[in-house]
Amino acid sequence: MKSQDSGRQKSYKPILEGTKDWPVVQLSKNRKQFVETVIEETFDKICKDNVRRNNLREELETTLYLEKLRIKKNPWLVDPPDDYSFWNTVRQELVELVSKSGSREKEEEILKRIISRYANEIAGNFKKSRYKLAREIIKFGFSKLLNATRVKRFNALFSNEYSLNDKIQITGKAKQLRKLARIGTVVMVPTHFSNLDSILIGWIIHVLGLPAFIYGAGLNLFNIKILAYFMNSLGAYKVDRRKKNPIYLETLKTYSSAAMQEGAHTLFFPGGTRSRSGKIETSLKMGLLGSAMEAQRTIFMNHPNHDGKKLFIVPVTINYNFVLEAPTLIKEYLSIKGQERYYVENDEYSTSYKMLKFLLKFFTKGSDISVSIGRAMDLLGNYVDPKGNSIDAKGRVIDTRDYFMSDGKITVDLQREKEYTRRLSDIIVKEYRKINRVFASHLVAFTAFNIWRKEYLKLDLYDFLRLPEEELMISYDTFKSEFEKVRKVIFKLNKKKQVNVALHLKGELDDVIKTGLENVGMYHSKRPLLLTKDKLIITQDLNTLYYYHNRMAGYELEKKV
């Protein structure tokens, strides 16, 4: 992988001129019809899964119960005003059915109404003009801010010396990605650490000259008016994490699968939510990956002449020195792990104001980000070549269709596909570790935490994290020698292609440590690590340090140092 730590990024030409050929534009043109298809398909699937007499009614009653609970316990600003009355009507209708037999027809009618409501809520609404506007605002606004703060001159606001490109490093298989986006449908699956990720990936997609992707954005983000305005038009479809009933989930999966079948490049965070622990995802959500599997099989079935588009899975890792949400995320993680019964989900971006404040802070201070793009693979986790052919471990070309064949034809076997999805998820997780780019800040956090943890091995993690921070200090020399060891292990892993490292990590030891200490969690009010005047390493917040340390989990570094 070529490193681009220094110097300007290349700029890429758009792979499709103009926006009218973008799959997402096509999709929104036929939005109404598309949503109809989704409703029909979901309806058929649920009816087929609930053939027995009372199945469907039970399904409806469960859904009704869960929805009423949601409305009462957890109402949101974005919820439609008729939420209550809609479900109340459903309730009344179900009550009327109780004594009747042969009510299947009516039940199906109610089911269809619910699906239709969900599908319309989920569906995105891409608008070219707004997409362009948003892009310009981001590009213009951020680069002006960047220049204003980095180049401290009065007229800096009008300078173009720095651009977002200098701020965000793109490494890895960008060229391959561009090629594949022309011949197939790309499903991008990034790691998820921060709410900033969506914006960042959106930007990356633009920089790479790719057409807009569709992606599922948490409905909670639509609570924020500014975001809602743009996201509505950027190809986002809405995912409501509160709704966990089977009817909703089925509609969501069908929507995403149908969009992929239409050739819409898709982005989703397969980890589900942001990593609370700061660890790179170790297990992925099967639902959306499964819908990609289903989409691929359906494409193969509908195109017996081998002219259907192939889906390409592209893992991406995003590497930060600083994650704004770190202190809250780790607190949540610890309380869930500690099995506290109840925790309050805290949203740092709950208002437009806070969101803007953060973006301002982020883009005006020098915390670099790198995005590593992994090698594309097919739905079974086989790498693909630039022409999109799947290649096996021995370098032979494989026909991906064959995985779905049984007795000479493509068959629907959900259990088989579930097994394939599990396998794909394992492979993506491994790929994350390989393309993950280690920063000096990750390594200093790991080293310091590990030194302290070893001192108090007898304490369990929770007691350890409760130690008063004032008691913890390491002399610079001890730290340095330990850091050197850790770095060596990382270099070894890098040689074996098991991890990727940032160029700055290869510098003079003292410089690297300095960079690391300066950057790790740099904008937190309590810094995870500091170097004092008398050359001692201290922490102001052990939990947050633990969070940044976790970035290096999964390489078994503890055992190798």
Next chain:
Amino acid sequence: MNWKKKSKKPVGVIGAGSFGSAIANILAKNSEVLLFARDSVVVKKIAETKRHRGHTLHKNITPTGDLSHLANTCDIIFPIVPSSSFRDMMQLLSPYLHPYHILIHGTKGLDISLPEGETLSSIDRLERDQIKTMSEVIMDESVVLRIGCLAGPNLAKEMSENQLAATVVASHFKEVIREGGNLLRNEMFQVYGNEDLIGIELAGVLKNVIAIASGAISGLGFGQNAKGLLVSRGMVEMIHLGQAMGGNVQAFLGLAGIGDLVTTCNSTLSRNYTVGHRLAKGEKVAEIINSMDEVAEGVNTVQIAKKFADTYKVRVPITDAIHQVLFEDLTVDEALQQLMKFPYSVDIDFL
């Protein structure tokens, strides 16, 4: 249910040993079978006489020496060759395999990959990822994902006599279990399914060690009390090892675990049992192995199990004892005395 329905395509069997031939015979009741033998003389002999290794082969069986022909003709293949040559066989077969193939193996042994120049006795540790079950070898060497295994009390000789029996088809894929069942079932042969592929493979593999011990005990002239003791303690040992290697307890409690163990520990027809029996009578390992015309997988498995148990600190007194008899010049008598002195331990500690 619909096991009487013939499969449209022929089914492949790789390996014409006694178990391979027995499975081919069972498959032939429902389908056309292509039976691969490495040795062209054997292929010719089977084609002409329809007899091999004491089996009369079914008329639906066609012998072949051509792997590419077999792979191109059959979607479902049963590889049944000794573990020591399994990987080589897979490397030859792999170029002809596609992701639509289903492989259900019947080999009860392990494969190990060690660094260049090392042997089992020269290394300090044997890690789990250096040990491969046959399904893992198939994954390593080919694009096939729909993999299953056969395990259970299936003595080849009884099967060839069409005696009552049953087997387990294990796979992560229900499709494989279903297809395997359809192909194998008949009025005298029942098929059960299990989704714990690794567990079932390990049950089949590890029982061979206990089978050697069982042969040894009967060779010394001990009776059924001793047999009961061995089978139950052997079971505990298998479970501990199996868990350490990634199988679930449940796999060991079914047909492929306890079922197979009881059968092999009581049968003079079992090769591994025979090894133990002859050891107890004072013969040396080398003589015994040289005089047998088929591989006793247990001998190889003992070495791997012992090294693995040492590495992961699993307590395996019976395996240790067998290892000492086979490779460290202890007599069966001495080994037994040592075993009986073993400190008291809890009867059941795996549930």
